[in-house]
Amino acid sequence: MEHPGTLVLIMALAVLAPLLGYATGRWLPVPVVIFEIVLGVLAGPDVLGWAHHDQVIDTLADLGLSMLIFLAGYEIRFAEVRGSTLRRAGGAWVISFAAGLGVALLLSGADLAKSLVIGTALTSTALGAVLPILRDSGRLEGRFGSVVMAFGSVGEFGPIIAMALLFSGRSPGAAGAVLAVFAVVTAGAVFWAMRPRPPWFARLIAVTLHSSGQFAVRFVMLLLAGMLGLAHVFGLDTLLGAFAAGMLTRLVLQGAVPERSGEILERIEAIGFGFLVPFFYIVTGIDFDLAALLDGGRPLLLLPVFLLLFLLVRGVPAYLLAPRDLTGRASRSALGLFASTCLPLVVAITAIGLDEKVIGAGEAAALVAAAMVSVLVFPLLSFRLLRREKGDGGRTVPGRTAETGEAW
Numbered sequence: 001m002e003h004p005g006t007l008v009l010i011m012a013l014a015v016l017a018p019l020l021g022y023a024t025g026r027w028l029p030v031p032v033v034i035f036e037i038v039l040g041v042l043a044g045p046d047v048l049g050w051a052h053h054d055q056v057i058d059t060l061a062d063l064g065l066s067m068l069i070f071l072a073g074y075e076i077r078f079a080e081v082r083g084s085t086l087r088r089a090g091g092a093w094v095i096s097f098a099a100g101l102g103v104a105l106l107l108s109g110a111d112l113a114k115s116l117v118i119g120t121a122l123t124s125t126a127l128g129a130v131l132p133i134l135r136d137s138g139r140l141e142g143r144f145g146s147v148v149m150a151f152g153s154v155g156e157f158g159p160i161i162a163m164a165l166l167f168s169g170r171s172p173g174a175a176g177a178v179l180a181v182f183a184v185v186t187a188g189a190v191f192w193a194m195r196p197r198p199p200w201f202a203r204l205i206a207v208t209l210h211s212s213g214q215f216a217v218r219f220v221m222l223l224l225a226g227m228l229g230l231a232h233v234f235g236l237d238t239l240l241g242a243f244a245a246g247m248l249t250r251l252v253l254q255g256a257v258p259e260r261s262g263e264i265l266e267r268i269e270a271i272g273f274g275f276l277v278p279f280f281y282i283v284t285g286i287d288f289d290l291a292a293l294l295d296g297g298r299p300l301l302l303l304p305v306f307l308l309l310f311l312l313v314r315g316v317p318a319y320l321l322a323p324r325d326l327t328g329r330a331s332r333s334a335l336g337l338f339a340s341t342c343l344p345l346v347v348a349i350t351a352i353g354l355d356e357k358v359i360g361a362g363e364a365a366a367l368v369a370a371a372m373v374s375v376l377v378f379p380l381l382s383f384r385l386l387r388r389e390k391g392d393g394g395r396t397v398p399g400r401t402a403e404t405g406e407a408w
Contacts, residue, residue, distance in 0.1 A: 006051045013039040014278040033129060033281050033343070034376050040285020051286045064280025066242040067272040068344055069156070070224055072128035073246020074265065076153050077146070085147060085323050089154040092317040092339075096123040097158065100313045107305075114363075117353035120162045121367055122306075122313040124345035125155025126375060130338050132273075133379050139386070144335070147326055151318050151339045159345050160243060163352070164236045182234045186244050189227075190251065197256035205257050209264070216257070216264045217271075220249050239348060284347050284368070292361035293369055299362030306370035311378075315340035334382035341378045346371040 017035040024030050043051040100119035108114040130152050134145050164179050208215040224245040231241030253261035293299045315336035322332045350367050353359035 006054070006057055009043060009051055010040075010057070010279060010282050013043060013282050014275075017278065017282075029380065031129070031133070031375050031379070032278075034372065036278050036281035037285035037288070037372055040282040041288050041290055042285075043282075044286040044288065044290075046288075046290035053286075057283060060276065060279045061283035062238075062280075064272075064276035064278070064283075065344060065348065066224070066228060066238060067276045068128040068280060069160075069239045069242040070246040070249075071269065071272050071277075072131065072153075072156055073243040074250045074268075075127070075131045076149065076247055076250070085150045086154070088321040088323060089151040089318075090158075092151060092321040093123060093154045093158040095317040095321075096155075096314050097162065099317070100309075103309060103313060111358075113356070113358040114353070116166050117349055117359050118363070118367070120159050120166070121342075121346045121349045121371075122309050123155065123162075124159040124342045124349070125152045125314065125339050126341050126343045126345070126371075127152035127156040128277075128344060129375055130341055130379070134338075137383065143325065144331060144386070147323055148335060148338050151335060155314065155339055155342075156345065157243060159349065160237060160240050163349065164240055178234050179236065182231070182236055182240070185230065186227075186248075189244075189248055195255075197252070202257050205260060205264075209260065214267070216253075216260070217267050220253075220264070220268055223249050223252070237348075239345075280344075288368060289361045289365045293365035295362065299366040302363065302366035303369050303373070306367050307373055310340045310342060310370065310374055311336070314342070330385040330388060334385045337378040337382040337385075341374050343368075343371040343375050 014036065017032050017039060020035045021030060021032040040051070042048055045051075097119065100122035101115055102119075104115035104118035104122070105112070107118065127149075130148065134148060139145050161179070165176060205216045207213070224242065227241035227245035227248065228238045229241070231238045231244075250261075253264055257264070293303070318339035319332050319336035322335050326332055326335065346367055350359065350364040354361065354364050
């Protein structure tokens with residue numbers, strides 16, 4: 001490790017972030033991820049210059065992003081997101097992608113490569129950040145939570161598929177063929193996951209769950225590593241493998257040990273939200289090009305433009321295609337706001353755009369900054385709308401207690 005001090009610094013910032021979230025939560029509920037990113041910006045080269053990159057830091061950050069997408073995939077409840085709700089969510093995303101690409105073509109002067117990056121970024125939803133917010137507020141279990149889960153799942157999965165097809169360096173036909181083969185292999189894994197597990201599997205989980213063996217946790221990490229490796233072998237973005245691993249893990253645990261799946265998930269979340277995920281967000285802040293955002297004025301002007309486009313491109317189709325039983329205007333508006341909340345995939349997509357030199361540093365910084373603001377503002381507005389429509393009902397308001405999740 002070239003910069004061990006940076007590792008210590010990042011972990012110190014990870015501890016400081018929830019302390020700041022708790023301190024400010026009495027007056028204004030601010031997502032912990034915002035503090036993590038801002039602290040990373042302060043420690044980064046454009047402000048204090050304390051943090052430095054090396055291979056270990058980059059690897060841990062990549063694992064943090066993979067873990068975030070994995071946990072988002074795990075949260076998907078297939079019985080609740082299928083049927084007309086899923087069809088409406090898929091239709092809303094297709095409309096979003098068409099609208100995002102059209103708007104991006106106008107902004108970029110018909111530069112197709114740049115438009116694909118910007119347009120795809122505009123269609124993403126931060127399911128990994130939205131679901132903990134809903135869970136902490138007590139709204140995940142109801143109908144509204146299942147609708148947000150469906151629209152958020154498509155908003156996470158759709159851009160990942162688009163990345164696999166459009167940013168792989170292959171022709172669309174070749175990329176589609178590779179993706180189809182990956183889908184067939186994943187379907188085989190799903191079939192295997194849904195088969196009954198042998199009795200010894202559940203016994204071994206029970207015996208080792210409170211010991212140093214931790215068979216269940218190790219098995220889940222093997223599934224994640226295996227799907228990441230499979231995506232890499234096929235030349236696809238590893239986030240696709242992470243998302244698939246999350247879905248597979250839920251199927252395996254719910255089928256084999258449903259009574260212990262919650263306890264196992266708590267251990268996985270401890271690894272994710274306790275270590276790897278904050279690592280990703282803090283390194284995102286360290287990498288954030290503040291100088292490019294503030295240089296020349298145009299990137300700073302693009303920030304509110306992109307924030308508005310998140311709402312128009314992603315939120316409006318979600319509002320219009322919300323399920324019919326979501327009758328209240330406030331509920332539909334809250335769904336649009338949650339669907340427009342984004343960040344992790346925006347970071348990943350803009351990183352690809354920068355690596356391929358198809359977007360500038362200022363545009364990438366404006367997109368990421370707008371995504372950061374969406375995580376801060378849109379969920380707050382959503383809960384204000386929901387409380388105005390139905391009242392708190394005794395539920396916990398995010399950020400008002402110490403026992404909150406990663407997102408708040």
